[in-house]
Amino acid sequence: xxxxxxxxxxxxxxxxxxxxxxxxxxxxxxxxxxxxxxxxxxxxxxxxxxxxxxxxxxxxxxxxxxxxxxxxxxxxxxxxxxxxxxxxxxxxxxxxxxxxxxxxxxxxxxxxxxxxxxxxxxxxxxxxxxxxxxxxxxxxxxxxxxxxxxxxxxxxxxxxxxxxxxxxxxxxxxxxxxxxxxxxxxxxxxxxxxxxxxxxxxxxxxxxxxxxxxxxxxxxxxxxxxxxxxxxxxxxxxxxxxxxxxxxxxxxxxxxxxxxxxxxxxxxxxxxxxxxxxxxxxxxxxxxxxxxxxxxxxxxxxxxxxxxxxxxxxxxxxxxxxxxxxxxxxxxxxxxxxxxxxxxxxxxxxxxxxxxxxxxxxxxxxxxxxxxxxxxxxxxxxxxxxxxxxxxxxxxxxxxxxxxxxxxxxxxxxxxxx
Numbered sequence: 459x460x461x462x463x464x465x466x467x468x469x470x471x472x473x474x475x476x477x478x479x480x481x482x483x484x485x486x487x488x489x490x491x492x493x494x495x496x497x498x499x500x501x502x503x504x505x506x507x508x509x510x511x512x513x514x515x516x517x518x519x520x521x522x523x524x525x526x527x528x529x530x531x532x533x534x535x536x537x538x539x540x541x542x543x544x545x546x547x548x549x550x551x552x553x554x555x556x557x558x559x560x561x562x563x564x565x566x567x568x569x570x571x572x573x574x575x576x577x578x579x580x581x582x583x584x585x586x587x588x589x590x591x592x593x594x595x596x597x598x599x600x601x602x603x604x605x606x607x608x609x610x611x612x613x614x615x616x617x618x619x620x621x622x623x624x625x626x627x628x629x630x631x632x633x634x635x636x637x638x639x640x641x642x643x644x645x646x647x648x649x650x651x652x653x654x655x656x657x658x659x660x661x662x663x664x665x666x667x668x669x670x671x672x673x674x675x676x677x678x679x680x681x682x683x684x685x686x687x688x689x690x691x692x693x694x695x696x697x698x699x700x701x702x703x704x705x706x707x708x709x710x711x712x713x714x715x716x717x718x719x720x721x722x723x724x725x726x727x728x729x730x731x732x733x734x735x736x737x738x739x740x741x742x743x744x745x746x747x748x749x750x751x752x753x754x755x756x757x758x759x760x761x762x763x764x765x766x767x768x769x770x771x772x773x774x775x776x777x778x779x780x781x782x783x784x785x786x787x788x789x790x791x792x793x794x795x796x797x798x799x800x801x802x803x804x805x806x807x808x809x810x811x812x813x814x815x816x817x818x819x820x821x822x823x824x825x826x827x828x829x830x831x832x833x834x835x836x837x838x839x840x841x842x843x844x845x846x847x848x849x850x851x852x853x854x855x856x857x858x859x860x861x862x863x864x865x866x867x868x869x870x871x872x873x874x875x876x
Contacts, residue, residue, distance in 0.1 A: 463491035464769050467520045469498040469542060470532035471506060474556060477758040478530055479508060485762065490769045496520050498533075521545055528552035528578075528768050530761060536560055543568055547577045552768040556583035556757050562656035565663050569779055578771050578778045580764035585657045586611055586733045588756025590763060591747040595664050595737065599745075600780050604665045606705040606738040611657045613731035613752030614640045614648035615680050615700045619716075620729045623688050623697055628681065640731055640752065650679035651700060651714045658702040662712045665704065665737070667783035670712045676792040678715035687870050690802065690841060691718055697726050701875060709790030717875040718800050724748075725875075793850035798827070798874040800843050801856065804866040807838040811864040815840065818862070822855040823847065839869075846876060 468479055475497075482494050494512060498520060502513045517538075520526060529546050531553060533539045540560045546553050548571060555561065561568070561584045572579040582592045586609070610616050617640050621631035632649070635641035647653045655677045663669045680700050691698050696718045704712040719726050724746045728734040733751025738744050750756035771778045805811050812829065819826055830841040844852060860868045 462773070463493050464527040464772065465493050465495045465525050466765070467496040467498065467523075467526050467529045468494065468532065469517075469520070469529060469539070470534065471497055471499050471508060472532065472534070473754045474757050474761075475530075475532040476507075477754040478532060478761050481758050481762050482765070490766060492765070492769075495526055496523065517542055521549060526551060527772055528554065528765065530765070531555040531557060531560075532761075533557070534559075536563055540564055540568075543579075544571055547571045547579060548575055550575055550577050552578035552580075552772055554580045554761055554764040554768060556581065556587075556761055558584040558653070558656045558660065562659040562669075565660055566669060566782065569782060573777050573779050576775070576777050578768050580768055580778065581660075582764050583757045583760035585660055586735060586747070586749075586751045587613075587753065588750040588759045589733055589735065589747050590760065591735045591737075592660075592664065593763075593767070594745075594747070595661075596780070599737065599739070599742070600783075602739045602741055604737060604739045605707055606703070607661050607665045607735065608701055608703045608705075608725070608738075609661070609735035610699055610725055610728050610733050611661075611702055611735065611751065612648055612651075612654040612700060613733055613750075614645065615651075615654070616728060616733070616751075617731045618649070619680060619683065619698055619700065622683065622685060623691075625685070627685060628683060649681050651677040652679075654700060654702050654714045658704055658712050658714055661702070661735075662704050662710075663782070665783070666706050666710060666787075667785035668710060668789075670789075674712075674789070674792075676713040676715065680716055682870075683716060683872075684870065687802075687872065690800070690870075694718065694800075694843075696720055696874075698872065699725055699728070699875075701725060706787050709794070710785070710787050711790040711792060711795050713792060713795065716872055718872050719875040723875065793848065793853070795849050796846040797849050797852060798844055798846045798876055799852050799856075800870070800872040800874055801841070801859075801868065802870040803840045803842070803859070804869055805838050805840050806864045806866065807833075807835050808864065811838075812840065814862055814864055815842070815859055818858050819844065819855050822851045822858070824851050824855050843874060 618631040702714045734748035824847040825845045
């Protein structure tokens, strides 16, 4: 690469933006020459460790400056960042973003805009922060037919589940996550699976050429998980993880929900705020990418990696995008997905209860793999694991079982990772 200094603008100077600016200003000049020329902020009067000379509150100062080669977007939210990114690409500037919301909402459109304008668009940090997983998917694995992608792609929920596995209650795990800065004051996006859902949309586009809508992507969070669920998981040789699953076997489906997963599976070993993505294909078997999936420094690391890629690509005057994958197959509704279910029931301690429950499953074409019966009297409990069956049949079975006089409560239901 020729010895050239690239002018960079950063849009946003919050926690991540500040970490990125610091990394840019301290990057080894022997790697690449970078000059931070502009930083877009809302309030120029706010005290920052950034020279006032490069601050601006006017996006046009960046858009219309022909000397700026690449722009890093870390504003947060969809607006106005989405429109800014599109305008920059149309102006031929390289853009790097860590914004999962924007890419989930408009990734295909922005990629096509980059291609049409021979511009570069990078967003490695949008899915798994410091884990370099998107570049291998986009480039190294572009010639492979992928069959399944699954992952732990939310650090907050994984930290909480790890704490609960170690004995914490849900409330204590959440409180500690908030104290450590992993969880926001309003943790809904993390604990209800919404953050992971947005990331699953991005992975769906890059791995299978389709972006499921929010309504099409079944999402369930971890707020209903209890310490007792972990106790039962341990007895079964499993643990509990919030996993995004995207597959194109016998129809495409993407979903995010907690699963009981065998302790020998690679995802079971991902603890704390770490993330992991497992990519599967006929020729590659199984590739596992893991590492820090949250935080300003890991995110900044991924952005700096994208900066280096962009500088190299800018020297070639070509877009960084191959054609997106063509979607092959048909969409599969979640109700048709084959699942195995762990079900915990509080029941009356009387003859015929198990026969009634088994009969209800049988009427819905759901077979039972295993049954554990414990307790007496008011503490009688049944724990069942079903064989794989369509989601709609399992749901019908559970609805009907919960209405039986002999069933006091359906205490817990968890899908088993298969």
